[in-house]
Amino acid sequence: MLKETIEGLNIKPNGVYVDVTFGGGGHSRAILERMDSIGDLSFDIGHLYSFDQDKDALRNAIEDERWTFVHSNFRYLRNWMDYYGVEHIDGLLADLGVSFHHFDCPERGFSFRFSAPLDMRMNQTAKRTAADIVNGYSEEELAKILYLYGEMKNGRGIARNICKARSQKAILRTEDLVAASRIPAEMSKELARLFQALRIEVNDEMGALREMLVAARDLLKPGGRIAILTYHSLEDRLVKNFFRSGNLEGTIEKDFYGNILTPFEVIEKGREASEEEVERNPRARSAKLRVAEKLIVNNS
Numbered sequence: 354m355l356k357e358t359i360e361g362l363n364i365k366p367n368g369v370y371v372d373v374t375f376g377g378g379g380h381s382r383a384i385l386e387r388m389d390s391i392g393d394l395s396f397d398i399g400h401l402y403s404f405d406q407d408k409d410a411l412r413n414a415i416e417d418e419r420w421t422f423v424h425s426n427f428r429y430l431r432n433w434m435d436y437y438g439v440e441h442i443d444g445l446l447a448d449l450g451v452s453f454h455h456f457d458c459p460e461r462g463f464s465f466r467f468s469a470p471l472d473m474r475m476n477q478t479a480k481r482t483a484a485d486i487v488n489g490y491s492e493e494e495l496a497k498i499l500y501l502y503g504e505m506k507n508g509r510g511i512a513r514n515i516c517k518a519r520s521q522k523a524i525l526r527t528e529d530l531v532a533a534s535r536i537p538a539e540m541s542k543e544l545a546r547l548f549q550a551l552r553i554e555v556n557d558e559m560g561a562l563r564e565m566l567v568a569a570r571d572l573l574k575p576g577g578r579i580a581i582l583t584y585h586s587l588e589d590r591l592v593k594n595f596f597r598s599g600n601l602e603g604t605i606e607k608d609f610y611g612n613i614l615t616p617f618e619v620i621e622k623g624r625e626a627s628e629e630e631v632e633r634n635p636r637a638r639s640a641k642l643r644v645a646e647k648l649i650v651n652n653s
């Protein structure tokens with residue numbers, strides 16, 4: 354949904370934009386293409402700040418004076434914008450989760466298809482790995498993350514299997530986890546859910562998303578837009594409720610007359626990829642695009 358996401362941002366050629374999930378740089382390049390070039394007659398040239406917590410993303414660096422790479426977790430968006438002296442932004446894009454690069458790098462441990470250390474850190478310098486969680490969390494804590502982040506209805510049973518297996522021998526590699534879970538190899542969707550749940554916990558993806566949403570709301574200019582591609586129901590629900598209410602609790606406040614008080618107008622309500630796109634890129638199957646515009650008159 355690259356085209357739809359970029360269109361959703363309604364880019365101003367001299368605006369200030371943030372792509373908080375740079376990855377391979379496809380979205381960032383598309384944003385820059387829509388902005389004025391240095392040679393253009395405009396006095397104030399726009400700028401794009403692209404974040405990625407994975408230093409490997411810098412291999413896709415863009416040579417362009419209008420572009421700055423920020424090697425950081427996007428939860429620190431506000432601090433970095435302060436650092437660069439940016440008070441307001443015209444738009445922000447987030448294409449959440451992991452990139453193709455992560456799945457294609459066997460040694461990073463994101464995929465159950467490759468034998469690798471159980472790592473799953475997007476930021477290679479972070480302290481906690483998936484092995485720490487699998488061997489250190491209580492059965493109850495494991496069951497909770499499998500249920501919440503993997504949407505695994507049988508999370509309790511899987512957590513029990515993992516705890517039984519680790520009492521014999523520490524679970525240190527991807528294949529150890531697959532065996533410990535006792536999920537049959539042919540149930541690849543279940544295995545994908547197990548790995549997704551751990552990845553979300555390792556990288557505190559929900560916590561980072563919450564902090565980034567609040568910072569983005571406060572940084573956005575009136576008329577500015579946030580476009581977010583979500584890939585699982587928990588993050589999608591958080592973004593949906595945040596766009597509707599303007600707060601993390603999703604509490605809808607109303608004025609005396611019953612009008613909803615919110616800083617946003619919702620522009621896209623969870624658009625899904627076309628069948629052709631899903632055929633080309635299976636990851637797009639679970640993608641949902643949500644776009645919101647900051648209201649000119651903030652009625653919250």
Ligand SMILES: C[S@@+](CC[C@H](N)C(=O)[O-])C[C@H]1O[C@@H](n2cnc3c(N)ncnc32)[C@H](O)[C@@H]1O
Nearest residue numbers: 374376377378379380405406426427448452561
């Ligand atoms: C789905 S990919 C983005 C792909 C990108 N839109 C493109 O066009 O190639 C997500 C990227 O965001 C990064 N990422 C995920 N969560 C992050 C966070 N909290 N802070 C910074 N980067 C993050 C990942 O390392 C990954 O490279």
